[in-house]
Amino acid sequence: MKDILQKKIQELRETIKNSPKEKEEVQYECPICKDRGLIYKDGQAYICNCVNKKRFENQFKHARLAGExxxxxxxxxxxxxxxxxxxxxxxxxxxxxxxxxxxxxxxxxxxxxxxxxxxxxxxxxxxxxxxxxxxxxxxxxxxxxxxxxxxxxxxxxxxxxxxxxxxxxxxxxxxxxxxxxxxxxxxxxxxxxxxxxxxxxxxxxxxxxxxxxxxxxxxxxxxxxxxxxxxxxxxxxxxxxxxxxxxxxxxxxxxxxxxxxxxxxxxx
The missing domain is CATH 3.40.50.300 (P-loop containing nucleotide triphosphate hydrolases)
Known part of the structure; x- marks a missing residue:
């Protein structure tokens, strides 16, 4: 039983060793709020500026105004x-x-x-x-x-x-x-x-x-x-x-x- 357990541990170590490393850094659209839409400061939650920016962009999109x-x-x-x-x-x-x-x-x-x-x-x-x-x-x-x-x-x-x-x-x-x-x-x-x-x-x-x-x-x-x-x-x-x-x-x-x-x- 002990030998089997040691074997499983060794296999797990090999799996971890050979697995590709995760990206060190996740790419966010908004690095400030990390795409959550909220910023937490001093125990309070605030709406991030990116939310208003997206809302503004959507308004222009839905208004059907031509690009030029x-x-x-x-x-x-x-x-x-x-x-x-x-x-x-x-x-x-x-x-x-x-x-x-x-x-x-x-x-x-x-x-x-x-x-x-x-x-x-x-x-x-x-x-x-x-x-x-x-x-x-x-x-x-x-x-x-x-x-x-x-x-x-x-x-x-x-x-x-x-x-x-x-x-x-x-x-x-x-x-x-x-x-x-x-x-x-x-x-x-x-x-x-x-x-x-x-x-x-x-x-x-x-x-x-x-x-x-x-x-x-x-x-x-x-x-x-x-x-x-x-x-x-x-x-x-x-x-x-x-x-x-x-x-x-x-x-x-x-x-x-x-x-x-x-x-x-x-x-x-």
Whole structure:
């Protein structure tokens, strides 16, 4: 019996000797809390900063904001790209004045949402490359910094996403529609001169009508005036847009992306 025990001990020693050594150091995403999410100090537990960081990152992810516009701030919306002498014939003010008015309204909208003050939405329209998406991205980022729930939806992409649910089981279309209709702040980007079927026009109206009826914060960008929107969709949709939003226009003599590109070439 004693010999058997000694043999087992020797086998165990050999196993330990020949087994691969464990890594001396475990790699953690957060070395401060060792991925626990909590820091213990003086007998008290505190939430680690990494938890808030992950929550912040998830908010941006679920907001659907495009990568190139992540973390854009109002400082990135530069008035210099708007002409100080070109006059908008509809309002009889310069393009720069239009941009200044729109920027001021965007900041006021943002502050009103954060402070839960009564406000109307914004309908920002203008030619391609006039800064509409950039400005509304600045609004979105500012609100996300204050943990405001929002969705930034590209209208053409959203309609395609709904169509993709047609052959799937369950209520995916209804779930998508409810998510967009009920979110605290909705930004509908590029509600423009596309070919709308009765089906797609109906989905757009459903969203806008619901949000207008429930006074939910909404921003819409388009390359169409409200009159143009009535032609592209229908009058009932444009009527609800005017009820829901204040109209703002952005215009430039040249696409801002082209202006930035030329500036960068000069620096080379």
């Amino acid at each position: 516009y992540l973390h854009k701030s109002f400082d990135d919306f530069q008035i210099k790209y708007y002409s100080s002498y070109r006059i908008d014939t509809n309002s009889n003010v310069t393009y720069r004045q239009l941009a200044t008015q729109c920027l001021t309204a965007a900041k006021l909208f943002t502050d009103s949402v954060i402070n839960k003050k009564k406000h109307k939405g914004m309908y920002v329209y203008g030619t391609v490359g006039s800064g509409k998406t950039l400005l509304t991205s600045c609004i979105a980022n500012r609100l996300l910094e204050h943990n405001i729930e929002l969705l930034f939806i590209s209208v053409p992409d959203f309609l395609d996403e709904i169509k993709a649910t047609f052959n799937q089981k369950g209520n995916q279309e209804m779930d998508l529609m409810n998510q967009v209709r009920n979110v605290r702040v909705l930004i509908l980007d590029d509600l423009g001169a596309h070919t709308y079927t009765d089906w797609s026009a109906g989905r757009i109206y459903n969203i806008i009508n619901y949000r207008a009826s429930n006074n939910l914060s909404t921003i819409i960008t388009s390359n169409l005036s409200v009159d143009g929107l009535a032609e592209a969709l229908d009058e009932r949709t444009s009527s609800r847009v005017m009820q829901l939003c204040t109209l703002y226009r952005l215009e430039t003599e040249e696409d801002i992306r082209c202006q930035v590109y030329k500036e960068n070439l000069k620096r080379v």
